[in-house]
Amino acid sequence: MKVRAAVCSGLHEPWRTEEIDIDEPHAHEVTVTMAYAGMCQSDEHLRTGDISADAETMALFGVTSMFPVIGGHEGAGVVEAVGENVSGLAPGDHVSVAFIPSCGSCHWCATGRQHLCDLGMYTLFGPMISDGTWRHHLGDTPLNRMTQLGTFAEKIVVNEASLVKIDPSSSLRATALISCGVSTGFGSAVDRGKVVPGEIVVVIGAGGVGSGAVQGARLAGASAIVVVDPVESKIERAKAIGATHGATNMVDATFLVAELSQGRMADVVILSPRVLTGDLVAPACAIGSKDARIVATAIAPMAQTSVDLNLFNLSMYNQSLLGTVFGSVSPRVQIPRLIKLYEQGHLMVDELITTEYSLDQVQQGYDDLAAGLNVRGMVDFAL
Ligand SMILES: NC(=O)c1ccc[n+]([C@@H]2O[C@H](COP(=O)([O-])OP(=O)(O)OC[C@H]3O[C@@H](n4cnc5c(N)ncnc54)[C@H](O)[C@@H]3O)[C@@H](O)[C@H]2O)c1
Ligand SMILES: [Zn+2]
Ligand SMILES: [Zn+2]
Known part of the structure; x- marks a missing residue:
């Protein structure tokens, strides 16, 4: 399937909208149609090189470069399709993404510390954590995704461990911001x-x-x-x-x-x-x-x-x-907890969204952030 995504091709290169190919979800994977994606500073660290891994580290993960990469790790959307053996999610479900996956069975998840899940080690680059193959392609080139997500894309294919189901009545816009920042x-x-x-x-x-x-x-x-x-x-x-x-x-x-x-x-x-x-x-x-x-x-x-x-x-x-x-809490605990506080009027989230952008304006959003104009820029996929 062809979708549009904001891709960075190398250090200090701008975010550019590209038409990319995504595959059907494999076992334990889910395709999500994105509604909103927040523009956190962490994506900029990728472009500036602050979180560039050295060649030896990348080799351990079977990659030679962190680029090209689909940006974005804050977001919310609606499940479009599920692969085999996905439990607890079905087409039509509303979801938040989580930049740290929760496998549920590693030592850290088993002791209630899902924010330290061992799958977190795969989040900066590389293929799908499900089976080590690639699902996102720019022509013949496989695409990395920021924290196994890459939410600056109309549709994403992610492991079920990277998603948190939310109530369908909850605001997807507020959830996108709650999902990380x-x-x-x-x-x-x-x-x-x-x-x-x-x-x-x-x-x-x-x-x-x-x-x-x-x-x-x-x-x-x-x-x-x-x-x-x-x-x-x-x-x-x-x-x-x-x-x-x-x-x-x-x-x-x-x-x-x-x-x-x-x-x-x-x-x-x-x-x-x-x-x-x-x-x-x-x-x-x-x-x-x-x-x-x-x-x-x-x-x-x-x-x-x-x-x-x-x-x-x-x-x-x-x-x-x-x-x-x-923030040292499991995403499956913190995201629903903060959505509830938002819905009860205790937590202000809409007030943090300074400007909304179309997918084509991701670089503009980061330029505005660098200029001190935004508390949070937000990609609205309906724009
Ligand atoms: N630990 C985590 O899990 C985690 C998660 C998300 C983001 N982050 C990181 O948190 C940081 C903040 O992210 P953000 O999205 O809020 O960024 P942001 O750009 O929205 O906010 C950073 C703020 O810091 C201000 N600033 C810059 N230099 C400063 C200084 N020397 N003293 C005081 N203020 C200064 C800027 O004016 C800006 O208002 C980033 O480094 C981001 O990557 C960490
Ligand atoms: Zn973030
Ligand atoms: Zn785990």
């Missing part, structure tokens, strides 16, 4: 940062993920939520969804938090800037209190190993530096 930010505050009522929370980077963190902190009862972002308009937008204070740089934020806390500093600090570089960690720890939880949510360049960190203070202040993937 909102869930990751929310979980960074609530599930990994474990914000409790009365605490002071700092969110560094107020984009799509940071907006989820701000709202997680608000719903957990934080007494102050300080966002740090060099773009003033992001601070204003964050205040509309629950941030109480803002600063455009860490120095101003540190003085502000010192004043708000009478010198005690912030209980939880969430690092959700565009790219996580090593120099951001020391200031994040410095704005934290004794016993603070510092949550590293943003993606760092894959090969980066050096970090600015005052190790003496880390131990003497009893601080915790925590990583998180998907």
Whole structure:
């Protein structure tokens, strides 16, 4: 079947709409007609090379390049067809995608930590996780898909482990945003940062993920939520969804938090800037209190190993530096939970969607994100 998809052909190349071929779903696979796809920063890391794997790593997976690749890993749509042995999904079902698959049987899934599912190791590139063959083709060239999804395509073929069934009455538009950015930010505050009522929370980077963190902190009862972002308009937008204070740089934020806390500093600090570089960690720890939880949510360049960190203070202040993937909760738990909070009016999602784009405008959407114009751009497949 021929469908249109936004494909990046190599490092620093733009997203271009291509007509591609997709095959029928094999066993354990599902074809989904996409309704909406959110434009998360992680896809840009592919283009910029932040998450480029080296040749030796790719060889382990039987590929020589991460390109060409279909972008997109946030999204929601409707099941069109199912392959053999698919359980729990049928044509017509509404689904959210999940950038970490849940196999249900590996050690991590069996112990309730589906966000750490072993299938996650296959997500950056390579063929289908079902049987190691390719389902998406650009002419004779097999296509990688961002996190085994590639939601910037009219139709996608994915493993059933990458889908979460949702209620047909739920908004597919809101679900698309909840499927990665909102869930990751929310979980960074609530599930990994474990914000409790009365605490002071700092969110560094107020984009799509940071907006989820701000709202997680608000719903957990934080007494102050300080966002740090060099773009003033992001601070204003964050205040509309629950941030109480803002600063455009860490120095101003540190003085502000010192004043708000009478010198005690912030209980939880969430690092959700565009790219996580090593120099951001020391200031994040410095704005934290004794016993603070510092949550590293943003993606760092894959090969980066050096970090600015005052190790003496880390131990003497009893601080915790925590990583998180998907906000440290199973997608099958977090996505329905946040859809419910959205439907009950507690979680603002529509407010985060700054601009909607057609599939042909994916590169425009990422240019607008880089220019600081968007909290989240959204591909609407009806446009
Ligand atoms: N851990 C995970 O599972 C996971 C999941 C999704 C996204 N991510 C990552 O989270 C990060 C944020 O994603 P996003 O989609 O919200 O990106 P985004 O581009 O929407 O937002 C990033 C924000 O950070 C701001 N910023 C840039 N440099 C900054 C700095 N030095 N200090 C403070 N703010 C700064 C930008 O102005 C922007 O508002 C990305 O690195 C993304 O890849 C991680
Ligand atoms: Zn994402
Ligand atoms: Zn698993």
